[in-house]
Amino acid sequence: xxxxxxxxxxxxxxxxxxxxxxxxxxxxxxxxxxxxxxxxxxxxxxxxxxxxxxxxxxxxxxxxxxxxxxxxxxxxxxxxxxxxxxxxxxxxxxxxxxxxxxxxxxxxxxxxxxxxxxxxxxxxxxxxxxxxxxxxxxxxxxxxxxxxxxxxxxxxxxxxxxxxxxxxxxxxxxxxxxxxxxxxxxxxxxxxxxxxxxxxxxxxxxxxxxxxxxxxxxxxxxxxxxxxxxxxxxxxxxxxxxxxxxxxxxxxxxxxxxxxxxxxxxxxxxxxxxxxxxxxxxxxxxxxxxxxxxxxxxxxxxxxxxxxxxxxxxxxxxxxxxxxxxxxxxxxxxxxxxxxxxxxxxxxxxxxxxxxxxxxxxxxxxxxxxxxxxxxxxxxxxxxxxx
Numbered sequence: 001x002x003x004x005x006x007x008x009x010x011x012x013x014x015x016x017x018x019x020x021x022x023x024x025x026x027x028x029x030x031x032x033x034x035x036x037x038x039x040x041x042x043x044x045x046x047x048x049x050x051x052x053x054x055x056x057x058x059x060x061x062x063x064x065x066x067x068x069x070x071x072x073x074x075x076x077x078x079x080x081x082x083x084x085x086x087x088x089x090x091x092x093x094x095x096x097x098x099x100x101x102x103x104x105x106x107x108x109x110x111x112x113x114x115x116x117x118x119x120x121x122x123x124x125x126x127x128x129x130x131x132x133x134x135x136x137x138x139x140x141x142x143x144x145x146x147x148x149x150x151x152x153x154x155x156x157x158x159x160x161x162x163x164x165x166x167x168x169x170x171x172x173x174x175x176x177x178x179x180x181x182x183x184x185x186x187x188x189x190x191x192x193x194x195x196x197x198x199x200x201x202x203x204x205x206x207x208x209x210x211x212x213x214x215x216x217x218x219x220x221x222x223x224x225x226x227x228x229x230x231x232x233x234x235x236x237x238x239x240x241x242x243x244x245x246x247x248x249x250x251x252x253x254x255x256x257x258x259x260x261x262x263x264x265x266x267x268x269x270x271x272x273x274x275x276x277x278x279x280x281x282x283x284x285x286x287x288x289x290x291x292x293x294x295x296x297x298x299x300x301x302x303x304x305x306x307x308x309x310x311x312x313x314x315x316x317x318x319x320x321x322x323x324x325x326x327x328x329x330x331x332x333x334x335x336x337x338x339x340x341x342x343x344x345x346x347x348x349x350x351x352x353x354x355x356x357x358x359x360x361x362x363x364x365x366x367x368x369x370x371x372x373x374x375x376x377x378x379x380x381x382x383x384x385x386x387x
Contacts, residue, residue: 086101
């Protein structure tokens, strides 16, 4: 953090994260104020997700074709300049809000692979583990702070002003990060061909393919199932919403601890350690399935939070080290597209699965997947050290 270039990068990434996490809560207050309906909220957030998914692979190619810093600038600027249109459409036109939200999501999606590649340009290889820990720490802090800060500001500022505040954060994310050091390639090919080159580069690293498969499986099943089932278990088994709130807070607190541990300590078999951390999420659906005390559910969420950062930090660091620098943004875009892009699909399928087979069966399957997928990935020879 004493390095000025990294500090600027960290501030920019933190600003984008805070803007990303704050918007759903701001729009939630609009629903409470009856400025928009719950259905309109769903449409706007879905439009933002679509914009994100469309932009991620495009930005991966652009960030390898052009300056990563320039991609961050334009992505943040697009999100910042279109965010106020959500306020303009509030209570007037859901179409205007949805189109603006899609543009904001596109800016968010374009920033992700560009920030990932820019980190490798700004930070020397021997310091990237700590740098990635600091970056993911910022994400967890914003996750923890954004809801409460938004609620406090809502007491003194109206919803349109809060939406404009997220625009200011996006403009900060666009303007603050430092220039990188990558050399822009002199020759360019067709967009599709360059994207396919990124896929080939990803396939050249068996540990990456195996790890991404495990991460995608855990997020698409475990995250989705617990997101749907946890509120029901909190209400029906324990008779209070406090378990829901405590579990979600415990996950974030555990992730903060995991980021600190991962930043301070490495391990010899870093790949196996990371995959073991990822498998810890299996304890969450397991405790939701079994009739245990609420303390065990909260403890499982702490373990899952610690584990996900024990995975994330070495995962990002290994990707920056092993992947060809000129293709890093494209490979990173595949990471975000598959791992987080399939999460909405998982959410859409989990509820019908619970209705058809019952929550116990779904939770049991999800627990098995969360334990088995990282274990299978660990069998790939290069997965031991992510090399």
